[in-house]
Amino acid sequence: MEWLGFHFFAGLAADRALLPAQHDPLLVILAFLVACATSYATLDIAERLKHIEKPRSRDRWGGFGALCLAGGVWTVHVISMRALHVPLKMGFDIPSTLVSMLLALFAGLLSMQALGREILRPWQYLIYAAAIGLSLSAMHYAGLLGQQSVAVAYFEPHLFGLSVAIAVGTGLLIVLLARYLSDGSNLIHQLLKFAASLLLSAEILGANLLGNWSRNLTVPIDAVLLPDNPERNLQISVTLALIALLLIAATISAAIADKKLQGKEHDLRRVNALLSQLDQARMSLQQVAHFDPLTNLINRRGFNQLFAERLMEHAHDGGMLAVMFLDIDHFKRINDSLGHDAGDELLKVVAERIRSATRIQDVVSRFGGDEFCILISLPDHHEEARHLAERILQKTKEPIELAGRRMVMTTSIGISVFPRDGKTCDELLKNADLALYQSKGHGRNRFNFFSPNLRTKASLELLLEEELRSALREESELQVYYQPIVDLRTGQVAKLEALVRWQHPQHGLLTPERFIGIAEANGLIADLDSWVLQRACRDLSELRSPGFDHLIIAVNCSALNLAREELHDEIEDALRRNGVLPRRLELEVTENALMGNISNTIQLLKRIRALGVSLSIDDFGTGYSSLAYLKRLPLDTVKIDRSFIIDIPQSPQDMEIVQAIIVMAHTLHLKVVTEGVESPAQLDFLSRYGCDYVQGYLFSKPMPLEQLRPLVQELNQRKPVIVETLPQETSADENGDADHVSSPWSNRKQTIHRVKD
CATH class of the missing domain: 3.30.70.270 (Reverse transcriptase/Diguanylate cyclase domain)
Structure with a gap:
């Protein structure tokens, strides 16, 4: 059966043989990649056509899109034909090949015309789909008929019709998907475009492969066959694919560049439209720019x-x-x-x-x-x-x-x-x-x-900053001094507070007040605190002899360092590296440091407390903390600032404040340390009102650990002095009987403390 030059397969003659055929998977994959690139470029250009305002520019881009689509589809067609290997040398008819190229270009022009219309009615979708699909089918079969050999081609009707139907469906998909995906720029839109490209490329390749499968090549039984060269097919296919992909890439790049250029032109028009308004508001804005909106002062x-x-x-x-x-x-x-x-x-x-x-x-x-x-x-x-x-x-x-x-x-x-x-x-x-x-x-x-000496001082501060960096790097000038903290219940030295000192080669021994501010202002405080922590833990690991194995070392933590999440890991590393039990380390934080970021601070302190490290709030009473926050903090100890102790017993107000802090702390189940104790009268007052620990020059100044060992032994060997407790308060019940009223210190039969010999 023959129709329009096509021989349809009705059965194999006795004197002819059917040639075996199979597709090369590598070339099929190559054709699919070209089809994907072509589909994506078509959708991208369709989106570009939707947003072009000038008719001449729209026509120009429509022509580019038609060339891109035609070149890609024709390349897929040629590679799919080359992918079908038969044991027969094949040639190509140049006129038929040119006709297939023109048909591909015609299909591309039809597609761009359909995509360039503002509105398409349903029947127009069908007409464009049929015209595009038939053009694609005609392109493919014109190319198949253009192959020249001794074989005679017979087409199977059902596969032939199915390939034409898929080609028409491809035309419909091109129009539908391109118009549907012409708006949008987010990630979901891009993913939909990629998915649509895969679907469209599968349709294009499927129509070509079905066309190949519908053709049966027959030769006389006694014919001598010259095999085709597979390597030549591969070279031609790869060359065409590279040319097509370069064309597609150039088209997409040009579309992106043109889109940016159009965006700039649109922005320029908007700027020009606003210039008149901005010019009118310039004077008032200039006035506003020179004044602070909050206070109405000049900025x-x-x-x-x-x-x-x-x-x-x-x-x-x-x-x-x-x-x-x-x-x-x-x-x-x-x-x-x-x-x-x-x-x-x-x-x-x-x-x-x-x-x-x-x-x-x-x-x-x-x-x-x-x-x-x-x-x-x-x-x-x-x-x-x-x-x-x-x-x-x-x-x-x-x-x-x-x-x-x-x-x-x-x-x-x-x-x-x-x-x-x-x-x-x-x-x-x-x-x-x-x-x-x-x-x-x-x-x-x-x-x-x-005064000029302030400039000299600023230069000195800068020099000290550089020298402090060097001291931290070399670890040769920094030292840790310790001051004992005495337990008033036992009279023994219970803790040592670690205090950093800097043995400066020119200025001598510098106390923290001289260089802590420099460290905080220049980002060195984290390194300094870490060094003190490591040195204190190392010294703790050496305090193993009797009388020292129970000592706790309290290490200060600056406000800036407390805001670092790494602090927990640094403490854990220092304890593990030096083999120190966490219960022998206490972290002192200032009251104002706790109030910096209360939520994060509480979480960080809980993590540190979970290690087994005890926590103390230093300089209590000098900041702005509230009791509502204080009860939420995972603290063990409250340290009363020396400013409340210095005027005791001459200042009744300070005595009442200290007494109130002790009562409050014990109510919250916290221990109390009072620093700055310098006289027996102060010690006597603190003992009577239930303070747990004291430290100050009455016992010892801060000194290196080697010098402190004999002093601690001496303090621990002195006989305690018994201090009488305050008389218990009484109150009457409903029957008039007097009962004892417990106070935070009422259950303490006696308080022991040490005084100087």
């Missing part, structure tokens, strides 16, 4: 501009200027304890008080945070700056109602004077800042004028 930018103008005027006229740097003492505590809203309200109040203390011609600025800067013109001397600073200090100390609480805030001020302290804006601001740090370092709530 840093506006201040710098005015400062430069005033400096030029005074340099020309020979006048004097004063620059005053001011910030609020302990402002961070307000934010941490009362919240940022309360902090903002405080800034407003302070700004208004500064403004009320200055003259109308003075420039008041908020630099950011709690920093303020004031610029004033001076007569022939700088006394006016001194008077203004005094007025500001007095104004800011007035009570403030904040978050339902009445509190007093103080400020620190640093002052530099032009031309004595500098000739440029930067130099004067830097020198005023140095004077401010001088005020803070001398107790805050004061002002200081800049």
Whole structure:
């Protein structure tokens, strides 16, 4: 049976033989890859067509898409034909090959025309699908008929019809999927596009393979067959695939670049549309840009501009200027304890008080945070700056109602004077800042004028920072001193507090107050704390002799180090490396450090406590902690700051505060350590009111471990002194009988402590 040049298979003649055929899997995979790239490029260009606004550009991209689709589909067709191996040498008819290429181009043009339309009705979908599918089928079978050999090709009707149907379905999929996936840019959209590409490529390859399978090649039984060259087929297929993939890649790259360019053009049009509005608002925005929205004061930018103008005027006229740097003492505590809203309200109040203390011609600025800067013109001397600073200090100390609480805030001020302290804006601001740090370092709530020795001190601080880095790296100058902590119940030395010292080669032995601030300001505090922890654990491992094997060493932890999650692992490593039992280590943290980030702090302390390490809160009573937080913290010990002990027994108020802290701590099942004990009277008071541990110069100054061993033995051998307990309070019940009322120290029959010989 013959139709349009096709011989349909109706049975094998007796004098002819059917040639065996099989597909090369490698070439089939190669054809599938080209089909995938073609499908993805077609979907990408269809998406590009949807968003192109200019008709000429849309036509140009439609042509690119048609070439890309035609080239890819025709390449898949050729590779699939080459993939079918038969034991027969095959040639190609050039006119038939050109016809198949034109049919592929026609199918591509039809596809791009369908995708370029704004609206397609259902019957138009079917017409385009049929036209595209028939063009693809005609392309494939024209190529098959163009193969020349001694064999005669017969096509199986059902496979022939099925391949045509799949080609029509491919045309429908091209139109449906490309239009459906023309909008979107998220990950799900990209995944859908990849999935659609796989489905479409399977349809394209399937139609070609079915066309190959529908063809049966027959030859006379006595024909002499010349086998085809598989390597040549592979070379031709790979070459065509590379050409097609390069064409597709170039098309996709051009589409991406054009999309970005169009986006920039669209943005440019939007910018041009907004320029007129921005120009109208420019003056008002410039005004806003130079003022702080919270306090309505000039901000840093506006201040710098005015400062430069005033400096030029005074340099020309020979006048004097004063620059005053001011910030609020302990402002961070307000934010941490009362919240940022309360902090903002405080800034407003302070700004208004500064403004009320200055003259109308003075420039008041908020630099950011709690920093303020004031610029004033001076007569022939700088006394006016001194008077203004005094007025500001007095104004800011007035009570403030904040978050339902009445509190007093103080400020620190640093002052530099032009031309004595500098000739440029930067130099004067830097020198005023140095004077401010001088005020803070001398107790805050004061002002200081800049002096040249402050610059020398800043240089020294920088030098100390470098030397501290070297000392930490070499571990040759740092030392750990220990101060004993005495248990008042037994009179024995129960703990040793580890205190770092720096044996500086030029400045001698430096206490922590001299270099801890440098370490915290320059990111060295974690290394310093880690070094002290390792050294303390190493010393603990050596305290194994009788009288020392029970000692606990308390190690301080800075506020910055407490915010590090690695602290738990460092403690665990130090204990394991030195073979120290966790119960012999106590970690001391300051009250303010605990309040920094209470939720994270509690979790970290619980993990450390789970190791078996005990926890102590240092300097209790000097910060802003609340009892609600204190009861949530996994603490073992409360250490009362020496500032409450120094005036005992002369200060009844301090005695009442210490007594209240002891009662509160015992109520929360916490032990109490009091530091700074220097007199027997203080020791007697603490013993009577149930303090658990004491430390101070009454027993020993901090000293190296080698010097401390004999002192600990001497303290442990002295006879205890019995201190009478306070009489128990009584109260009457309903019947008038007097019963004893228990107090936190009522069950202590006697308290033992040691005094100096």
